[in-house]
Amino acid sequence: MADNRGSPNGIPLYCAQPPQTKPVLRPDLSPDRARAILVGRSKWLNGTVLHYCFFDEPGAGGGGGSSFSKIQLDEVRSAFEEWKNVGIGLDFVEVEDPADSEVRIGFQQGDGSWSYVGKDALGISRRERTMNFGWDLTSPHGQATARHEIGHLIGNGHEHQNPFAGIVWDEEAVFEELGGPPNNWPRQTTFHNVLRKLSTEEVEGSTWDPDSIMQYGFPAGLILQPEKYRAGIDFPLTLSATDKEFVQKWYPPLGAAPxxxxxxxxxxxxxxxxxxxxxxxxxxxxxxxxxxxxxxxxxxxxxxxxxxxxxxxxxxxxxxxxxxxxxxxxxxxxxxxxxxxxxxxxxxxxxxxxxxxx
Structure with missing residues (x-):
């Protein structure tokens, strides 16, 4: 059964990833060339230092980092540290001024939890959030949420949308589940974040990792196939071995000087x-x-x-x-x-x- 600890009334709270930008590619590109561009387009150059800040977005009516407790901010800091400690060439540095940041983190309740994927954050105004946490981060579910959103920042998509997962949904049941409280998603948001399968051109490898921190947990009755997940699928609460392999592949530890x-x-x-x-x-x-x-x-x-x-x-x-x-x-x-x-x-x-x- 799905592990919904930290969710109200046992109903899962889900990340609402914003749509990714997609390059307009020439129609005459070879499949291999197009795939290499699509797979790599969201990734940061290795050795990049990503500066993040907590702030109240102007005009948002409060609810930002300054009005949240230190324990919530420390959960985000801990999540950045865990990704870094996998042994990668990316670094994460907290700054106070949004003008000095690539990543701006808000805590607006009622706006859900989400993050732009990879380099898409660079296209967002310095006066706007690139990541948000809309619920308590101190529960097991909340701690996993912090790691999930940073996974998006690093360049990961949603694992349950992997075209190799073989998931067959009861689509109307999914729309009904996520359209009600506490998510209250319109059908378009549900389709974008759950039902839409990623193109095989933009996914690395040919397998599905249900233990990935980028995987949603689902209650019973939403998945028709594979058979073993009809009773639901747990929310992964930690980085999987595949998560770590992926990030080490794109961002290996920095070696010799340039x-x-x-x-x-x-x-x-x-x-x-x-x-x-x-x-x-x-x-x-x-x-x-x-x-x-x-x-x-x-x-x-x-x-x-x-x-x-x-x-x-x-x-x-x-x-x-x-x-x-x-x-x-x-x-x-x-x-x-x-x-x-x-x-x-x-x-x-x-x-x-x-x-x-x-």
Missing amino acids: RGLKPFQSAELDLSSGGQVDFEIVPAETRNYELRTFGDSDILLVLFENVDGEPRFLTGVDDSGVNNNGQLTVKLFQGRRYVARARLYSAWGTGNAAFMYW
Whole structure:
């Protein structure tokens, strides 16, 4: 039976994930190339420091972090620490000013719990939340919710929407269950978060992990198949082994320092799909520089500046799916340290790729 601890009257409270942005891809892209872009589009570059803050969204009428108890905030901090302690190259740093953050966390009751997925958070105004917690986080269900929403931030979707799960729903029963208290979801929200199956092009692997922290728990009567889940499915309350493998694959522990690169020095990008390479740039003079990738490849290129030992995002370009290489024009300052990070979505044509700045 579903474990609904922490939910009112034993009825599950569910995450309401906002719709993800989807790139408009050329119709002539090969299936493998399109899939590599779709799978990787939401992921952060490894080594990124994600700054998060707690705040009351302007005009929201209160209910933000400042009006919540420290114990609730500490549950969120603990959830960030647990993901970090899996052993990953991402880092999470709390800041006070929303202008300094990529992640803005509210506690508006009545608005449910949710988070934008991966890099979609960058497209949200600094005056708006990118994550919300709408119920108590100190129960087992609430603690799992904090880890679930951070899973979205890292780039994970809902596991029960995995097209390989083989779930057959009693759809009207699902609409009725989530349309009533305490969720009160309209049919569109229920379809988007439960019934809609993800495309096989945007899902890694070919199996379903019912123990994933990204899996919902469901009471009896909603799942028709597989047979073993007709009596319901438990809410996973901890990170599964597969959750940890996934995050370590995309964000492995950072190893050697970035490779130093001089102007006009070409660096071959010998990467497999999803692979990343980092270059350190220390300008000898202050001026505008051009940074560019070359070759038949789809690449995300991002430039960071090292500020007090921490990489801070400056600018980036994503050339995936357009058959044009990415180029950045940016003013760099003498003696400052910068890191250019390049992640390969896919290679096509000759498969050769390189990076240079001048």
